[in-house]
Amino acid sequence: MAGPIRIAVIGLGKIAHDQHLPAIAANPAFQLAATASTHGEGVGGLPRFATLDEMLASGVAVDAVALCTPPQVRYQLAAQAIAAGKHVFLEKPPGATLGEVAILDAQRQAAGVTLFASWHSRYAAGVGPARDWLAEREIRSASIVWREDVRVWHPGQAWIWEPGGLGVFDPGINALSIATYILPHPFFVERSVLSIPANRAAPIAADLSFRDVAGAAIRMDLDWRQTGPQSWDISVDTDRGTLRLEKGGTVLTLPGEAPRIAEDREYPELYARFAALIDAGTSDVDIAPMRLVADAFLCGDRRIVEAFSEP
Structure with missing residues (x-):
């Protein structure tokens, strides 16, 4: 325009x-x-x-x-x-x-x-190169560990604990947006355990098992009760070694190489993408990460845990 x-x-x-x-x-x-x-x-x-x-x-x-x-x-x-x-x-x-x-x-x-x-985590610096490298590899298994302190990252956000607010899947869906983008095969939920505080409607932690259509197992550990060091990490075991994405996708380590570290440009890249879509008269409405979260709730084994409160 x-x-x-x-x-x-x-x-x-x-x-x-x-x-x-x-x-x-x-x-x-x-x-x-x-x-x-x-x-x-x-x-x-x-x-x-x-x-x-x-x-x-x-x-x-x-x-x-x-x-x-x-x-x-x-x-x-x-x-x-x-x-x-x-x-x-x-x-x-x-x-x-x-x-x-x-x-x-x-x-x-x-x-x-x-x-x-928009899925901002897909625009982290290491995500695109990780996708390219994995495209030519046989995936054997993958692990997603997304553990953070909700009191630090989401203070006073009552809506996030309500139905539709996703709870721990609010950050967890970022990990799934990366995984659905970099892994070469679609995957689905096999098992879901949701830990829900006695006084909340949404989970504070989740333990999930997925499997891709080629048979590879994928585990996901989400927890909002983490103190100390925070974890936003994905590792993928392949026939050519293990790929690691750390710090939400900003640090990429390939087998035999030093870690690649780059500055955060997620939202600038999102807006560049939005402008390009408008210019081309097209849209981008990928629901793959959200569908996995919905399935995790659909088949989730809900377990009530200690009530959560903020200071």
């Missing part, structure tokens, strides 16, 4: 301030045009609205919206934006249910706009 893409950010929480706003400001393909949020202040004197309704009714010129709200309210906002002819960037996960994402995909096709279900 001619000129920069005029974009509005909907939901001004931590992720918007930490990642979306800086990435938009650094990309000349975009121009921040407005914000909408039920709390907080506006940005740089730009139009600020309490709701998407108010923004659309105001007539402010906007070509696209980035939805940074909790997933439980994202469908209605996305459907409203699509109906108004706006391109839509969905923060991960793309929705609270698979059904609503499928409906949004159909709606965007009818409206002729771009819909981008």
